[in-house]
Amino acid sequence: MWEMAPPKGSRLFQTLGRRPVLRAGYAVVIGVLVLSVVEAYRIQVSLSGQHEEIYRRYVDEEEHINTLRRNLWQAGNFVRDFFIRSTPEQAQTLRSQLQTLQAEDADVLQHLAQMSPPSPVPPGVVKSLREFWAVLDPVPITMLHASNEEQYDFIQREIVPRRGELYAAMLDLSDADKQRLRDYDRQFAESNGRAAERLLAMLGLGVLLSLVVAAFSLRHAETLEQQADRHYAEVEEAKRELQQLSGRLLEIEEEGRRRLSRELHDEIGQTLALLQIQISNALAALQGQPSGPREQLERARSLAERTVQTIRNISVLLRPALLDDLGLVPALQFQLEDFQRRSGIACEFVEESVADYLPDPVKTCIYRVVQEALHNCEKHSGSSNVRVTVRQRPGSLEAEVADNGCGFQLNAKGMPDQSRGLGLLGIRERVALAGGSLEIDSSPGRGTRIALRLPLEAQPQPAPRVAAEVPA
Structure with a gap:
């Protein structure tokens, strides 16, 4: 033509x-x-x-x-x-x-x-x-x-x-x-x-x-405006693709964590448990025998027990089976109990009408955000008390983590400086990929509060859960 x-x-x-x-x-x-x-x-x-x-x-x-x-x-x-x-x-x-x-x-x-x-x-x-x-x-x-x-x-x-x-x-x-x-x-x-x-x-x-x-x-x-619009559209498209890629990477990471956690728990964990049983049987068969072989078997059983516990801890860190088997609330309760036992910081957990069944991306996002917030609290805040609240409302699920620690200064974008804000930046990215909103409120000497809200699609109405405060 x-x-x-x-x-x-x-x-x-x-x-x-x-x-x-x-x-x-x-x-x-x-x-x-x-x-x-x-x-x-x-x-x-x-x-x-x-x-x-x-x-x-x-x-x-x-x-x-x-x-x-x-x-x-x-x-x-x-x-x-x-x-x-x-x-x-x-x-x-x-x-x-x-x-x-x-x-x-x-x-x-x-x-x-x-x-x-x-x-x-x-x-x-x-x-x-x-x-x-x-x-x-x-x-x-x-x-x-x-x-x-x-x-x-x-x-x-x-x-x-x-x-x-x-x-x-x-x-x-x-x-x-x-x-x-x-x-x-x-x-x-x-x-x-x-x-x-x-x-x-x-x-x-x-x-x-x-x-x-x-x-x-x-x-x-007009030409410059068209070029700017085209460049803006390209940047937005690249940003959208990057978000999709980031979301897909998180999905792959969570799937890998889940698979590895299952493998550690079901395969290696079970194998070590059987090893521990065999050692116990060997100890029973050596009753009345010299103490040398029995002491060696005792050390082997102790080592097997520590290895089993380590495997379980790694499995929980990778992907707690409670999150997939029992739901979000039991997984958070177990996480807070472990956090309090490990750090010595008093914890308070409040949940309101949270359904047993939640979409996997939603409950995974809530769990990881709380996990990262608790890690930051233990590492940086110097607080003596942490309060975790999870409540379900029509069309959304809300979570809040608040401590009474030292706090930090936020910049104009509501984020800390990059030297200490990479974990919070990851939280913001994870919440954005889930389609939610994140609010960080902190100042020096006034503690820190992290609140997020994730949208929920219409699900079968669960049996109402009475609001309760569960001490961790």
């Missing part, structure tokens, strides 16, 4: 590796964003400078044109005042005033011409302005003794038309400046729009790249 080719993004990831591609993508996105910020700042600075320069030029031109216009009116007013009072002193004052105004106009025209770019003052206006001042310049001399009619005629013929013409030209210049300002505003708006378009294009590119990188990141995250 035909197989679909992987997407280009997958081939790119496979060729270059996912992390380098993502790093490069993030670097490009950050670079585009940085360039966008720099471009926005540059546009803002440039447009602000241009706009400020345009308005500064407009205000400067208007101010100088207003100066020209004001000087025209002042010149006419000064001439009128001179005509009202035509004296040599007034003529001297008019001459000084006209020279001052004329110098101001010259400075204004020079400033406008030196602007960059030069202000577009029409040459005709400059020529008319020079002619106006040329007409007014000899007035203090030529019109000092003129009659009122001559003075009026001079004003109407020379000053009023020229001043009106120049004033209209100045208004045209102001209108032209305003039009240039509007043109500048339009150009500024167009430049601002183009700059905004460039900036939006860069931001759009950044957003697009961000979406692409985000898509690759999400895909990479």
Whole structure:
């Protein structure tokens, strides 16, 4: 069958590796964003400078044109005042005033011409302005003794038309400046729009790249999540298989213990018992004989008795026959009696409604946990009293071993440190394989309590057993 080719993004990831591609993508996105910020700042600075320069030029031109216009009116007013009072002193004052105004106009025209770019003052206006001042310049001399009619005629013929013409030209210049300002505003708006378009294009590119990188990141995250889920499933499967293997090993171990215990008890134990009987018969047959052979047979019988007892002890340690033949409670009672005889620690045993028949994994688990707990108590606790409680409830079997010993410090997981917690770790593993729960409660100076609960499947209801306390 035909197989679909992987997407280009997958081939790119496979060729270059996912992390380098993502790093490069993030670097490009950050670079585009940085360039966008720099471009926005540059546009803002440039447009602000241009706009400020345009308005500064407009205000400067208007101010100088207003100066020209004001000087025209002042010149006419000064001439009128001179005509009202035509004296040599007034003529001297008019001459000084006209020279001052004329110098101001010259400075204004020079400033406008030196602007960059030069202000577009029409040459005709400059020529008319020079002619106006040329007409007014000899007035203090030529019109000092003129009659009122001559003075009026001079004003109407020379000053009023020229001043009106120049004033209209100045208004045209102001209108032209305003039009240039509007043109500048339009150009500024167009430049601002183009700059905004460039900036939006860069931001759009950044957003697009961000979406692409985000898509690759999400895909990479999904791949990692799938790999993590797959690894977790594999670990769980390996853990489950390991638990099954551990449970099977415990079953094989218990079966081996049971078989070996039976072999020791039934075969070797019986053989040694027969040997002991034969020795006893030999001793009976040697009655009245010398003491040498009898003493040797006595030692042999004593050795056979000790060997039989050792075999029985080993058989009990491997797998007590009571556990299989009589059930959990008698096996625990025998274990506590042996523990008290061996260690000298007072024992108390309490059982409540425990059935005679229990599933073999359940009773084996309870027996081994109690056995390990008693071993730890004898070896580490230094206690003077031990209490073992076993009770059966609907759907579960509970057991508890408590002592008044020295106790120990638990870690965050409720277990002692590994230097002294291997036995308890084995208890926890055995209980977990049986599907139960384990609780360990201990602290320095407060003793230790080990409680476990195992689930029970529905069994034929046993005859109720009255709760009792059996001193071991």
